[in-house]
Amino acid sequence: MGSVVNPELMETLEEFGLADAAACFNCGNCTAVCSLSSEETPFPRKVIRYLQLGMNDRLIQSPEPWLCYYCGDCSETCPRQANPGEVMMGLRRYLTSAYDWTGISRLFYTSKVFEVMSILVIAALVGLGFYFFHGPMLTDRVALNVFAPNRVIEILDLVMLAVLSFLLLSNAWRLFKAVMGDPGQYPDMDISDRQQPLNRSILGVPLKLYLSEAKEFVVQFLTQKRFANCGTASQRKQWVVHLLIMTGYSTVFILVVVGIRWFQRDEFYPIWHPVRLLGYYATFAILYGTTYAIMGRLNKSKTVYQNSHSTDWVFLILLWLTTFSGILIHATRWLEMPSATYYIYVIHLMIAVPMLVLEVPFAKWTHQLYRPLVLYLMKVRQRALQSNQ
Amino acid sequence: MSSNQDKKPTGGQEKVGIYICHCGGNISDHVDVKKLAENVKDLEGVEVVHTNTFMCSDPGQELIQKDIKDGKINRVVVASCAPALHELTFRGAIKRAGMNPYLYEHANIREQVSWVHHGDQATEKATGLVAAAVAKARRLKPLEPIRVEARRHATVVGAGVAGLRAAYDLARRGLEVALVEKSPFLGGRTARLGRLVPSGEQAGEVISRIAGLVMTSDKISIYPCTEVTAFEGFVGNFKLTLRRKPPEEAECRAQLKKAREAGVGKGEFLPGAGVLTPNLPDREEEISLETGAVVMATGFKPYTPREGEYGYLQTDRVITLPEFVELLAKYPDRRGGFLQVKGKQIRSVAFIHCVGSRQIPGIHEPGQDGNLNEYCSRTCCAATLQAAVQVRKAFPRTRVFDFYRDIRTYGRGQEEFYEEASRQRVTFFRFEPEEPPVVQVSAGGKYPLQVSVKDTLTFGEQLDVPVDLVVLATGMMPTPIKEMVELMKLPVGADGFLQEVHPKLRPVEVANTGILLAGTCQAPMDVGEACNAAQAASAKATSLLARGYVELDPFVAKVDPEKCSGTGLCKEACPIEGAISLKERQLDGKTVVQAEITPALCTGCGICVAVCPSRALDINGWTLEQYEAMVDAIVAA
């Protein structure tokens, strides 16, 4: 018995901003032209075909969407202009929501109303929290740690970190099971199918393999070196921009969430102090990266910027505004403007918190984890297969 | 590239020039042309030997003409490809040089030598053939073509789109035209189509337009419900017997009934049938017709799948594309929801391509006639996609699946149409001929049918597609016209279609001069291509008949009155009515009965020569003496 075809899936994916996948006539140019597509994990046509046929299980088990960094070569050369790069992008959105057990991700991606409302509600909660619980607003000097004591923020941060981590990691666990092939989860799968030797169950991989290959995860997470090989040489810039945003974001995330007591201080560090330098780096990196990306999307300067989902805009704008308001806080502190500092601080958090709460476990940010995770799992699996042989 | 090996004249009457063609490398790669020239230069009567890369090219022809004008030669032998290709070319060149074009002999050293033999053997055989040609050439006599009056009248058989087009064009050029159609409708298969790819024109409108022009032309006589029952004569002077009778076939009568019920009058279009002809016969009658040229436009019939081929005839949910197109025509402007067929909601429909086309020996089962349709039917891909897109647009909830081997949307605008089908969410599957899709009746499932396929677009995976309806894209087969083929001795190709002389040199002519091909009787074509072919055929017919006379080759039998004793054996043996007659004539004061030839009717077959006990008959240009000389020359070489 063969797999049953279900073309309705494409319509579902349209809600995630999928376009043009139907136009594909399966010539295979995209896979052949892609510089990251390999013998073991060829893409994008394979997953596009599964999509055309509505093979949802196959898609959910596919590591390929996470291996694509969207250089746009496939879309530029596609004979049907079916935009395979954008289809991969749409698939990533769909998969993010498929791995999210809460259903929030799906709502966030498929409903603009939910998207905006959720941001506003969280922002309002943050605002109300400050309204009711803020500390004294000293006006003779800038005393942020009196207005919002960093010890309190730290506790809240850690609570948020715990919740977000739980959500993100539980979603990542679902991805892990799907990609490594949990046969119990998908009973209709034919495990011996010769076409899918790599997608099939090897959950029984020895734990020590996972440990010995852990380096792969760390390296890929920090360097994203795979992105550097994506597309033609001119695409390098894309990798640099991406690396800037990602490292800036991660740096500030660690500074704010874990190191708030060192980061949020009422005295300025000396200019050469590592925390201050890190702060400046993160600010510059995110601001440059997001501005570049926003301009790119406005001008549609690259294939990768041709199509923008509303969540792409939200992510970039929130990130940009967070950074910008962060700079403003820095400036008002420098200029010793206490009230302005407190207000902007609240606004800053009203932007930053919704962004973190929504993006980290449910939306765009997940790929920061999923990408290196999938690469790492691929490596583990490859090793496991090698040792099996 | 020409080597001149002149010799001093021997003083003989017949001075032969030999011209050997390399044919690019076609000949010279296998035949040692230099050696061949050497071998034949000393044959009796040979004055000059030339070689050239392409003897048929202008410089090649000029070589011959120069030798003629210089008085060096008075017989020409060209050793090159098959005479069918270029005998006429060289005769023309000789004629332009002022020599009788029949003092020419052609040696075929390509098809008969270089394409089948290699090395020394090839050169040896070529030497023999050229020697024979020289021997014959020395015995050639000047001949004059037979000039006969031609009727400025043409007959078109078949009133489909090609026939209508041809008839109208011939009439516009001033010829009288008889348009013979076996049904009571004009428009043939085209009339039964829906929208045409890719312009979206309604086939009915196209047919109504051209049929209207034909019906209003005062030069065209339409013979509906008519068949050709006898045929004789030659180009410019064919005689046809037609039988016209009231329609008897059930399908025909049903259509006429439908026309009456729908109030479709004479000259009006009935969907699914065509334009009702103005003059329906009410009794059977025989008509004889004299005509100058015949345009065959007998068209095609769709392939009928075998019982069980993809489930055909085993369930009424498997139908052919022509049947489906007729069904679709019933919902002209319906929009939204599901397609309904025979009262059933069609949630999904599968199209399967190449049914009865592209059949491969050893894989496909031969049809009832024992033949395989190895050819591509050319039009079904675009027609299928047209139907698929129409379904998707009109009934967006009906899913469409398409199973193909190769999508052949070759024509202008067709590839764009294929893209449109993809964008309209037609899901495509590609199969290999060895592993075609399997249509199964699924008992108790949510869908009555299931199409299973090993899909090469999904890396050879086995996929199951549940459907409500399967449509088979059936190919074209030539309309069965066995009687006419025998009657008119028409050449038929291995694919069953009428065979042209050469696809590029004489694409709309058959070997029988004066009979031309238009449209799908020759090969699968779409409407535009069929019209092109019809117009090309009309152009040829006009060229043939415009001058009011035609010239026939003089290779006909002649009687030696010295030898003929009037046995009449030749007349009995002659396969052509009227070509030989026995006539009384005065010979040395006595009345004798002798054979007489009507040159225009004689085909030069030579049967009479064989049966004559007194060797009184011979074929001009192919005499027994010439044959004997050729044989001697081959033996000597």
Add this chain to the structure above:
Amino acid sequence: MGKPDKEAMKALRQQRKAYIDRAKQEIKKQRKLIKAIKGQIREEAKTVPRIAAATKLPSDQVLLFIAAMRKYGQVIEVDKDGDYFTYKLSAEA
């Protein structure tokens, strides 16, 4: 055309100066190239890569001129050496 008028020719040369100068340059380069190739295959038939290696000319240029010299009867193809054919100066050249 009879003897071309000297003055008119002079004017024409002036008018086509750019073309003529370039053509003259070309002739010079081509002569050198042809001489180098001829030098290699006067005594012995050689393959294109061998001629190219010996003359330090790009192999596609060598083949181009070998093809042209064959066309005008100065070079003949002799034999096959592995995957390559060997060429030699013809008797006429």
Add this chain to the structure above:
Amino acid sequence: MMKETHSFQYDALVIGGGIAGLQSALDLADQGFKVAVVEKDATIGGTMIRLSKVFPTLDCASCITTPKMAAASHNDNIDLFTYCQVNSLTRSDGTLKASITQKPRYVDPDKCIGCRQCEYQCPVYVKDEEQGGFSLRKAVYIPFSNAIPQLALIDVQHCSLCGMCAKVCPTEAIDYFQQPEQFVIEAKTAILATGFKLTPIDQKKEYGAGQVANVISSLQMERLLAPHGPYQRVIRPSDGKEPDSIAYVQCAGSRDLSLGVPYCSRVCCMYAIKQAMLLSGALPLADITIYYMDIRAFGKGYEQFFQNAKAMGIEFVKAKVGKIEQGENQNVLLRIEEQEGDGRVVRREHDLVVLSLGMVPDWNPAGICPVTTDTDAFIKCVQPKLAPTLTEMEGVFVAGVAAGPKDIVDTIAEAGAAAMEASNYLNTLSSGQAA
């Protein structure tokens, strides 16, 4: 130097002296009409005369084309105007007027006898495009051995004006001072048969943009296979190696929106199969692979031809080649998705790669006559079903690839159809009926 503009009168004007134009001209001349054929090249014959052999009969292209060329040049009803450009084609008072410029050959056509003495003596070698750029010609030359007319011409851009040709010419035919000539052809009807050119080989950067050695166009391969090809055998152009492995990349210039050519060029599948067959005859040990998306063997006898090629051992691989790169030893690397396997990406190495380039129009009527082109840039047909040769301009018809890609068989049929339309138009004019 202003000369009085000559004017010539004909029944019909045929623009383009390729196989379509010649067939139309011959069909009209056979019906007794006077025809002028205007050709932009120095010889008639079009693309077809430059081919090796033609599918599906494998006749040599010359065997079919040269007789038609000769027939046209000898036909009393046909005059050939070669090396001519049409500046405008307008209709006034029921007459078509074509303003023509004949480019100077710098050789007196009445004196030249085509002996090629000049060509042998000329000191300048120039890349011979007639041989795909794989051989050289001289600055004074006859295009090719079966060109019609057999007249030399001087390529002034490469002429050093050394005077050698004038010196050796036995008939004093060289005329360095020849000027372009202007004249007018008046006719009652016209047929556009302007043909095509290949999509540019350097258009696609993934295919090396014309810079990868041993990646050649299909027309260049025609020359390698032709009896009078540049090497007189099939060797690869970078170093003369006899290729062991040859690949065809189908749809290299067609069916590709990223190149702006959405349509199918209709002939590439068949010419690739034909060339593959000829190659397996010329190089019996070579491996030949055709990478394709769909094999479009739709004409009479074409499918059987395709199946024969398969049976002969030519490998057909369903894949759109993604990238072409230079490999080692001047070999060529192709990247494909192995669709018939498990979809992995593989690199395949070949000695020689042929791009099956598509057809684009060779002529744009814009600014010359009020005929427009369709979205595919080919001439628009107003009645593509019933009368495919009709254009928007009264009395002007179109035939062959000028009206969209077409193989030779279909081109010849369409040329006949255009001749029929033109003769009918002439007939209507002479019988005084309004069209």
